[in-house]
Amino acid sequence: MNRIFQRPASLLDRPTHFCPGCTHGIAHRLIAEAIDELGIRERTIGIPGVGCCVFLYHYFPIDVLEAPHGRAPACATGMKRAQPDKIIFAYQGDGDMAAIGTSEVIHAANRGENVTVFYINNSVYGMTGGQMAPTTLLGQQTTTSPYGRDFKSEGYPIRMAEMLATLEGVCYSTRVALHTPRHVNQARKAVIKALEMQNAEMGFSVVEMLSTCNTNWRVTPLEAIDMIENEMIPYYPLGVFKERTGKDFL
Amino acid sequence: MDRRLTKGNIALAEGAIQAHCRYYFGYPITPQNDIPEYLSRNLPKVGGVFIPAESEIASINMVMGAAASGKRAMTSSSGPGISLMQEALSYMAGSDIPCVVVNIMRSGPGLGGIAPTQGDYSQAVHGGGHGDYHSIVLAPASVQEMFDLTIKAFELADTYRNPAMIIADAMIGQFQEPCRLTPREPVVVPDKPWALTGCKGRAPQLLKSLYLADGEQEAHNLVMKQKYDIIRDREVMYETRHLEDAELMIVAFGTPARIAKTAIENLRARGIRAGLLRPISLFPFPVHQVHDFSIRIKKILVVEMNTGQMLRDVQISAHRDSRIFFYGRPGGGVPYPDDIEAQVVAALEEA
Amino acid sequence: MPYIVIDSERCKGCYFCVKYCPRNVIRESTMHNKTGYFPAEFIHEQEDRCTGCKTCAIMCPDTAIEVFK
Ligand SMILES: Cc1ncc(C[n+]2csc(CCOP(=O)(O)OP(=O)(O)O)c2C)c(N)n1
Ligand code: SF4
Ligand code: SF4
Numbered sequence: 001m002n003r004i005f006q007r008p009a010s011l012l013d014r015p016t017h018f019c020p021g022c023t024h025g026i027a028h029r030l031i032a033e034a035i036d037e038l039g040i041r042e043r044t045i046g047i048p049g050v051g052c053c054v055f056l057y058h059y060f061p062i063d064v065l066e067a068p069h070g071r072a073p074a075c076a077t078g079m080k081r082a083q084p085d086k087i088i089f090a091y092q093g094d095g096d097m098a099a100i101g102t103s104e105v106i107h108a109a110n111r112g113e114n115v116t117v118f119y120i121n122n123s124v125y126g127m128t129g130g131q132m133a134p135t136t137l138l139g140q141q142t143t144t145s146p147y148g149r150d151f152k153s154e155g156y157p158i159r160m161a162e163m164l165a166t167l168e169g170v171c172y173s174t175r176v177a178l179h180t181p182r183h184v185n186q187a188r189k190a191v192i193k194a195l196e197m198q199n200a201e202m203g204f205s206v207v208e209m210l211s212t213c214n215t216n217w218r219v220t221p222l223e224a225i226d227m228i229e230n231e232m233i234p235y236y237p238l239g240v241f242k243e244r245t246g247k248d249f250l
Numbered sequence: 251m252d253r254r255l256t257k258g259n260i261a262l263a264e265g266a267i268q269a270h271c272r273y274y275f276g277y278p279i280t281p282q283n284d285i286p287e288y289l290s291r292n293l294p295k296v297g298g299v300f301i302p303a304e305s306e307i308a309s310i311n312m313v314m315g316a317a318a319s320g321k322r323a324m325t326s327s328s329g330p331g332i333s334l335m336q337e338a339l340s341y342m343a344g345s346d347i348p349c350v351v352v353n354i355m356r357s358g359p360g361l362g363g364i365a366p367t368q369g370d371y372s373q374a375v376h377g378g379g380h381g382d383y384h385s386i387v388l389a390p391a392s393v394q395e396m397f398d399l400t401i402k403a404f405e406l407a408d409t410y411r412n413p414a415m416i417i418a419d420a421m422i423g424q425f426q427e428p429c430r431l432t433p434r435e436p437v438v439v440p441d442k443p444w445a446l447t448g449c450k451g452r453a454p455q456l457l458k459s460l461y462l463a464d465g466e467q468e469a470h471n472l473v474m475k476q477k478y479d480i481i482r483d484r485e486v487m488y489e490t491r492h493l494e495d496a497e498l499m500i501v502a503f504g505t506p507a508r509i510a511k512t513a514i515e516n517l518r519a520r521g522i523r524a525g526l527l528r529p530i531s532l533f534p535f536p537v538h539q540v541h542d543f544s545i546r547i548k549k550i551l552v553v554e555m556n557t558g559q560m561l562r563d564v565q566i567s568a569h570r571d572s573r574i575f576f577y578g579r580p581g582g583g584v585p586y587p588d589d590i591e592a593q594v595v596a597a598l599e600e601a
Numbered sequence: 602m603p604y605i606v607i608d609s610e611r612c613k614g615c616y617f618c619v620k621y622c623p624r625n626v627i628r629e630s631t632m633h634n635k636t637g638y639f640p641a642e643f644i645h646e647q648e649d650r651c652t653g654c655k656t657c658a659i660m661c662p663d664t665a666i667e668v669f670k
Contacts, residue, residue, distance in 0.1 A: 005658040005668035016663055020638065021615035025662030042450035047315075057456045063446040065318045066458035068341050071311040074303070078315025078323065079446070081299045082273060086448050104311065107304035181621055181656045221615035 021221020070101025112169025130216025320445025603653025
C-alpha cells in the first residue's frame with residue numbers, strides 16, 4: 001500500500017487560518033506542489049500582499065518578505081533585479097492587486113519583470129470583512145454595496161488577466177478556477193507553467209484564480225462553489241489570454 | 251587631495267556609488283533630477299541597476315525588495331514624492347530593512363515650489379509614516395557633506411537595520427563646490443545574514459512588520475526603542491563654531507547654518523560674540539549638546555527655512571532658563587546674513 | 602484496497618470532498634472535532650468502493666486527506 005496523495009513538502013504541516021471552504025488553501029497547496037515538482041524551494045522567495053494571504057510565511061518553508069498592501073509587484077521587482085537567479089512570486093488578492101495595487105502590477109508586467117504573480121480573485125476584500133472591490137460582480141451585495149453593485153455608480157468588474165495580457169512584457173496570463181477537481185487540476189498546470197516560464201526567464205507571468213470567499217459571500221462552502229460556476233465564470237471567462245512560446249521579445 | 255568642482259546632487263549620487271549602492275529606483279521631481287540622471291548613466295557601468303519607476307510608491311517598494319535581498323539600495327525625491335513613500339518607510343522600519351532615502355526639499359504644503367526650503371524637517375525627524383519608529387536623518391550643509399554623509403547614511407542604515415534619510419534644501423542640491431569624490435575611509439559593506447536569499451542550507455527567513463499575537467507588537471516596539479536609544483547615544487553628529495566665548499548660540503542646519511557662519515564673522519568684527527551649533531544628525535538630535543552649551547550661553551537663536559520645526563527640538567533640549575528666539579523664512583525664502591545679524595543684535599538687547 | 606485517511610482535527614467541514622467523491626464513500630460526521638467542526642469521515646462500511654482517485658484530496662482546502670493505494 002503506497003501513499004499516493006499527501007501534503008507537499010513545501011507546505012508546512014499546520015492548520016491554516018483560512019475559513020472553512022476558502023480555496024486560498026487550495027491555491028497554497030498548488031503552489032507548494034509546483035515548488036516541489038520544480039525542485040526550487042531553496043531558491044524561491046514569496047511576497048504576499050496584504051489580505052487573507054498575509055500569513056504566507058506560516059505555511060511555506062521558504063524566505064518571505066511582507067509587502068505593503070498592493071505593492072508586492074514592486075517589491076518583487078527590486079528583489080528579482082537584485083537576485084536574478086532566484087524564483088520570486090507575489091501572491092495577491094483582488095483588493096491588493098486590482099484596486100490599490102493596479103499601478104504596481106501593470107508596470108511590473110509592462111517592464112516584463114521576470115516574476116510570477118498569483119492573483120486570487122474572490123470578488124471582495126476578504127480580510128477586512130467583504131467590502132466591495134473593483135472585481136465585485138454586478139448586482140453582488142457586499143457590506144459596502146448593500147443594494148448590489150450598480151454599474152452606474154461603481155462601474156464594471158475589472159478583468160485583470162485579459163488586461164495584463166495586452167502588455168508586451170507579459171509572457172503568460174491565464175485565468176483558472178478552484179471550485180471543481182477538473183478546474184483545480186488545470187490550475188495546478190497553470191501554476192507550474194508560470195513558474196517554469198520564470199525559470200526560463202521569459203518575463204512576467206500571472207495566474208488569476210477564481211476563489212471562494214463563502215464567509216463574506218454569506219453562503220455555505222458548497223453554495224460558494226456553485227457561485228463560482230454560475231456567477232463568476234460567466235463574467236470572468238477561464239482560459240489562457242497570453243502565452244509566449246519562446247523569448248520572442250520585440 | 252584631488253578635489254573637483256561638483257554639484258551637490260552629483261556628489262550625493264557619486265557618494266552612493268562609492269558606498270557600493272548598486273540599486274536605485276526613482277521618479278522625476280525637481281530639484282533632485284540630477285541624482286537619477288547621474289545614476290542612470292553611471293550605475294550600469296558598475297553592474298548596478300537603475301529603474302525609472304512608475305511612481306514614488308513603486309520606487310520605495312523596489313528599494314524594499316532590493317534591500318531585503320541584502321543589497322544597498324536607494325531612492326531620492328522631494329516633498330510630494332517623499333510623502334508617497336511614507337507607508338513603505340514605516341514598513342521598512344518595522345521590518346528592520348535598511349535603506350537610504352534622499353529628500354531634496356521643496357516648499358509646501360501641496361505641490362510646493364522648488365526654491366530652497368526646510369519644510370520637511372518634522373516629517374523626516376518626527377515620523378512621516380505611521381507607527382512608533384524613527385528614520386536616521388542626516389543634514390548636509392556642503393557639497394562635500396552630500397558625498398560623505400551619503401556614505402555615512404548607508405553605514406548607519408546597515409549598522410542599525412533602519413531607514414536613513416538625507417534631507418537637504420535645493421541650494422545644497424544645486425550649487426557647486428570643490429569636492430573630494432573618494433571616500434575618506436575604505437567603504438565596508440557588512441554581512442547581512444538576515445537577508446532573503448532563498449533558504450538553501452539554512453532555515454527559511456522572514457522580514458515582516460506584522461505582530462498580532464498578544465503583546466508581540468509591544469515587545470517589538472520596545473526592541474525598536476532600545477535601538478533608537480543606542481542611536482541617540484552613539485550617533486549624534488554636529489559642528490560648533492565660536493561657542494567658547496559666545497553670548498548667543500545660533501542653532502541652524504543646512505543652508506541657514508552656512509549663512510549664519512557669515513553672519514557670525516560679521517558680528518564678531520563688530521565685537522558681538524555669537525556662535526553656532528549646527529546639528530548634522532537631526533535624528534539623533536544633539537539634545538545633550540544643545541543643553542550643555544545652553545547652561546552657559548543663555549540666549550539661543552534658531553534659524554530655519556520654515557516656520558519653526560527644529561525649533562521644537564531646541565526648546566525641548568535647552569536648559570530651562572534659556573531664552574530662545576526664532577528667525578524663519580518659509581516657502582522658499584532664504585535668510586540673508588544681515589537679517590540674521592539684526593536678529594542676533596535684537597535678541598542680545600532684550601532683557 | 603485503496604483508502605483515504607481524513608485528519609478529523611484538521612478538517613473544517615466544508616464537505617468539498619463529500620460533494621466530489623465519485624463513489625460517495627465520504628460523509629459528514631455526527632461527532633464534532635476539538636475546534637467544533639463536524640468533520641468529513643470515510644464510510645468504512647463501504648471502503649471497498651474507494652478507487653483511490655484522489656479527487657477528495659485534490660479539493661481539500663486544508664490538506665486534511667491522504668490517499669493510499
Ligand atoms: C494602505 C492600506 N489600506 C487598507 C488596508 C486594509 N486592508 C487589509 S486587507 C485588505 C483587503 C484585502 O482584500 P483582497 O486583496 O481582496 O484579499 P482577500 O483578503 O480577499 O484574500 C484591506 C483593504 C491596508 N492594510 N493597507
Ligand atoms: S475571509 Fe474569505 S478569503 Fe479570507 S479566509 Fe475567509 S473565506 Fe478565505
Ligand atoms: S474537503 Fe477537507 S476540510 Fe473539507 S470536509 Fe473534506 S476533509 Fe474536511
